[in-house]
Amino acid sequence: MNASSKGVIEYAELVSEYENNLITNLRSFGVNLDFLELWVPDADVVRSLLNLFEAARESGRNALQVRMTGQDCQGIDRAALRGALYALGTVSVADQPEGGVIIALDGMIGQGEGAKAPLTDPAGVAARKHSAAIAALHRTPRQGTAQLALLQPVVINAVYAEAVRACAADYRENVVDAPDVTVALDSLSLRLAVDAETKLIGKVGFAGAATDVMRGLCGALLDILPGLTLQEAADHGAIRLEYRLRSDPSVRPVAGVVLPSAADGAFAFVESLLRRALAAWRTQSGDDGIINEFDPSPSAQWMAQSELERTSRIDRLIAQSGMKLELIAIEWDVRVVVCLDEIPKDQKQTVLMKFERLIKKEIDPRLELFNVEQKDKSALRRLK
Numbered sequence: 001m002n003a004s005s006k007g008v009i010e011y012a013e014l015v016s017e018y019e020n021n022l023i024t025n026l027r028s029f030g031v032n033l034d035f036l037e038l039w040v041p042d043a044d045v046v047r048s049l050l051n052l053f054e055a056a057r058e059s060g061r062n063a064l065q066v067r068m069t070g071q072d073c074q075g076i077d078r079a080a081l082r083g084a085l086y087a088l089g090t091v092s093v094a095d096q097p098e099g100g101v102i103i104a105l106d107g108m109i110g111q112g113e114g115a116k117a118p119l120t121d122p123a124g125v126a127a128r129k130h131s132a133a134i135a136a137l138h139r140t141p142r143q144g145t146a147q148l149a150l151l152q153p154v155v156i157n158a159v160y161a162e163a164v165r166a167c168a169a170d171y172r173e174n175v176v177d178a179p180d181v182t183v184a185l186d187s188l189s190l191r192l193a194v195d196a197e198t199k200l201i202g203k204v205g206f207a208g209a210a211t212d213v214m215r216g217l218c219g220a221l222l223d224i225l226p227g228l229t230l231q232e233a234a235d236h237g238a239i240r241l242e243y244r245l246r247s248d249p250s251v252r253p254v255a256g257v258v259l260p261s262a263a264d265g266a267f268a269f270v271e272s273l274l275r276r277a278l279a280a281w282r283t284q285s286g287d288d289g290i291i292n293e294f295d296p297s298p299s300a301q302w303m304a305q306s307e308l309e310r311t312s313r314i315d316r317l318i319a320q321s322g323m324k325l326e327l328i329a330i331e332w333d334v335r336v337v338v339c340l341d342e343i344p345k346d347q348k349q350t351v352l353m354k355f356e357r358l359i360k361k362e363i364d365p366r367l368e369l370f371n372v373e374q375k376d377k378s379a380l381r382r383l384k
């Protein structure tokens with residue numbers, strides 16, 4: 001796929017060639033424009049466009065225009081699109097006489113509408129820091145990417161916006177008296193009380209959150225971190241945070257493996273902060289273990305219930321869900337075994353995943369769902 005003489009990229013051709021290259025190329029799935037090596041199309045067109053413009057910016061492009069056909073842009077929420085691209089540069093969406101639109105983004109290197117806030121506004125200061133880091137991506141890509149992980153986030157993917165706003169509204173700075181671990185990153189300090197024997201995190205406190213996004217992330221972490229070991233927090237704290245903040249857990253924010261730092265740069269900051277906390281603990285305690293053996297127990301409520309109470313809860317949830325499942329057993333407190341004989345073979349995996357999300361949300365997040373063991377129906381093979 002080539003850009004037109006006016007430098008406009010044809011989105012439909014771009015997606016088509018990407019999908020064709022997945023089959024015909026053993027490696028290097030991108031097309032002829034260099035930055036497209038960083039881009040993967042997404043079923044959500046707004047997210048796909050955001051990823052495309054971010055890929056262009058990170059490869060040093062200051063401006064980009066994308067043409068979409070009338071069919072491609074059907075159902076696009078233009079307000080959501082403008083909101084997603086707001087922090088990257090100056091956005092324009094122009095209808096075309098032949099149908100479709102051209103989406104243009106200018107001033108991506110060291111710019112972005114979010115960076116134009118007054119310097120007296122804490123969010124404006126943070127936005128300008130992000131702009132400097134984005135400009136550094138063009139000059140020294142690795143250094144620039146690392147710098148973004150050291151700055152409090154200003155914006156976040158629309159997938160997380162609703163939950164982040166709710167957490168930010170409830171957030172209050174929390175004081176931890178005599179913390180065992182104290183670390184700081186870009187004016188944000190994290191204080192933790194840690195049990196020396198179990199290494200479990202007790203009380204958690206943050207101070208210095210300068211942006212609404214950061215306050216939202218801190219508010220969620222106040223709920224997530226207590227009860228985890230420091231090793232678990234450093235290894236998977238950002239993963240837990242990313243999943244908790246999704247507006248719909250079944251919707252993947254990016255294609256492929258969902259690494260938090262790939263889903264949104266805001267989570268890279270959280271990873272950096274939590275890993276600093278683990279490093280500080282190791283220095284103070286002399287504990288240099290790297291094996292993570294953390295395995296959370298089910299809730300006290302679930303553990304206190306009888307077998308009849310547990311099965312009754314799951315049976316009610318099955319009935320409410322309308323799924324054709326049959327509860328077979330609950331093993332080792334966490335293993336929920338079901339039978340899916342009435343569900344078509346090509347739908348079983350989807351149903352299992354959907355119901356597992358449901359029992360984790362409605363009953364206990366530690367529960368795991370398994371299909372009942374399928375025995376070989378051949379009497380002759382079973383005799384061998």
